[in-house]
Amino acid sequence: MNALYVRVLSFAFLCGLVIVAMATAAERDPLKPRVPEGDRAAAQKMKNPVAASADTLAKGKALYEGKGACIKCHGPSGAGDGPFGKNLKPSPRSLTNGEWQKSRADGELFWIIKNGSPGTGMVSLIPSDINEDEAWHIINYVRTLDAK
Numbered sequence: 001m002n003a004l005y006v007r008v009l010s011f012a013f014l015c016g017l018v019i020v021a022m023a024t025a026a027e028r029d030p031l032k033p034r035v036p037e038g039d040r041a042a043a044q045k046m047k048n049p050v051a052a053s054a055d056t057l058a059k060g061k062a063l064y065e066g067k068g069a070c071i072k073c074h075g076p077s078g079a080g081d082g083p084f085g086k087n088l089k090p091s092p093r094s095l096t097n098g099e100w101q102k103s104r105a106d107g108e109l110f111w112i113i114k115n116g117s118p119g120t121g122m123v124s125l126i127p128s129d130i131n132e133d134e135a136w137h138i139i140n141y142v143r144t145l146d147a148k
């Protein structure tokens with residue numbers, strides 16, 4: 001192989017990498033824990049005080065789509081494709097990701113809804129937008145969004 005050929009090839013390879021990076025720039029390390037280490041064990045121990053039932057899930061869905069406004073960023077199916085979410089970097093979590101669902105305790109979701117994920121569009125929503133009881137209802141609903 002001559003030197004020019006090698007350079008053309010590596011350039012093509014780099015372009016490929018950039019395109020892949022752009023297409024996936026989207027979400028940032030979805031499985032990496034978001035709750036800071038110091039708070040994580042306590043968050044993982046929290047119990048969701050709201051039992052999932054047809055009624056509480058319906059309330060959770062209504063809050064996700066209404067007052068909580070989660071839908072604006074996370075999208076109707078939770079895929080992270082809501083109208084506001086499209087312009088955010090990093091982009092909103094896809095709540096349909098089964099691996100991600102398994103990697104998080106309810107209390108970690110609660111911690112994020114309460115404190116936000118610093119440096120991202122996920123801001124603190126308790127108590128500004130919803131109260132704690134409403135957040136637990138939404139969390140039960142989020143658990144149904146796993147695409148499987």
Ligand code: HEC
Nearest residue numbers: 034068069070073088090091092093109112117120121122
């Ligand atoms: C303004 C846009 C926006 C709104 C509104 C919003 N989110 Fe998010 N959300 C984000 C972004 C962006 C991330 C990704 C943050 C990151 O990568 O750390 C995120 C991440 C999350 C995560 C993942 C945290 C983790 O541990 O990985 C959960 C859970 C979540 N949001 C739930 C909600 C719920 C529930 C609501 C509604 C009560 C909501 N979000 C409203 C933008 C939003």
